[in-house]
Amino acid sequence: GQNIDQPTEMTATEGAIVQINCTYQTSGFNGLFWYQQHAGEAPTFLSYNVLDGLEEKGRFSSFLSRSKGYSYLLLKELQMKDSASYLCAVKPGNNRKLIWGLGTSLAVNP
Amino acid sequence: DADVTQTPRNRITKTGKRIMLECSQTKGHDRMYWYRQDPGLGLRLIYYSFDVKDINKGEISDGYSVSRQAQAKFSLSLESAIPNQTALYFCATSDRGLAGAQETQYFGPGTRLLVL
Numbered sequence: 631g632q633n634i635d636q637p638t639e640m641t642a643t644e645g646a647i648v649q650i651n652c653t654y655q656t657s658g659f660n661g662l663f664w665y666q667q668h669a670g671e672a673p674t675f676l677s678y679n680v681l682d683g684l685e686e687k688g689r690f691s692s693f694l695s696r697s698k699g700y701s702y703l704l705l706k707e708l709q710m711k712d713s714a715s716y717l718c719a720v721k722p723g724n725n726r727k728l729i730w731g732l733g734t735s736l737a738v739n740p
Numbered sequence: 741d742a743d744v745t746q747t748p749r750n751r752i753t754k755t756g757k758r759i760m761l762e763c764s765q766t767k768g769h770d771r772m773y774w775y776r777q778d779p780g781l782g783l784r785l786i787y788y789s790f791d792v793k794d795i796n797k798g799e800i801s802d803g804y805s806v807s808r809q810a811q812a813k814f815s816l817s818l819e820s821a822i823p824n825q826t827a828l829y830f831c832a833t834s835d836r837g838l839a840g841a842q843e844t845q846y847f848g849p850g851t852r853l854l855v856l
Binding site: 661663670671672673674675678717721727728730731732733 | 780781782783784785788798828830843844845846847848849850852
C-alpha cells in the first residue's frame with residue numbers, strides 16, 4: 631500500500647529550530663509537498679521537492695532523500711504564529727492523486 | 741480577492757436533507773478537488789475533476805455526488821445528509837502542468853458542515 635508517516639505532535643520554543651520528519655512508501659514518486667494549516671483554516675502551500683537535496687525559503691527549508699523515502703521540514707527562528715499543523719503530501723508515479731499524511735501539530739511556546 | 745471561494749462557509753442541516761456546497765475559482769486551473777477533513781483522519785479525497793468532462797471518485801465518495809458546471813465551478817452534493825458527514829470540507833484547485841510543482845493544490849477557505 632501507499633503510506634506517509636509523520637509525528638503526531640511536536641513542541642518547540644520561540645526562537646528555536648525544529649525539524650518535522652516525513653517518511654513515505656509509494657508506488658513511484660513525482661514530488662513531495664509541505665503545507666501549513668492553522669486551526670480551522672485552509673492548508674497553504676509551503677514547499678515542493680522532487681530532486682534530492684535542500685530547498686530553502688526564508689525561515690523554512692525542506693529536504694528530500696528519494697532513496698530513503700524521507701523528507702523533513704526545517705523551521706528556523708520559530709515564532710508563535712508558526713504554531714500550526716504541517717502536512718506532508720506525496721504525488722506517486724503515474725497517479726493523479728496526492729497521498730496525504732495526517733499532519734504534525736506543532737506548538738510553539740514562549 | 742480570494743482565488744478559491746467556497747459557499748456557504750458554515751452550514752447546519754438535518755439528517756436526510758439534501759445540501760450543496762459550491763466552489764468557484766479564478767485561478768484558471770483545470771483541476772479541482774473536494775476533500776473532507778476530520779480530526780485525526782487528515783484530508784480525505786471525495787471527488788476530483790481534471791477538466792469539465794472528467795469526474796473521478798476519490799477514496800470516500802459514497803453518499804456524495806459532484807457537478808463540474810464550468811472550468812471555474814465544482815459543486816459537491818450530499819444527497820441525504822447523515823451525522824457522520826459532519827466535517828470540514830475543502831475545495832482545491834491545481835494547474836495541469838507537466839512539472840510536478842505546477843500541480844500544487846490551492847485550497848478554498850473551507851465549509852464547516854454540521855448534520856444533526
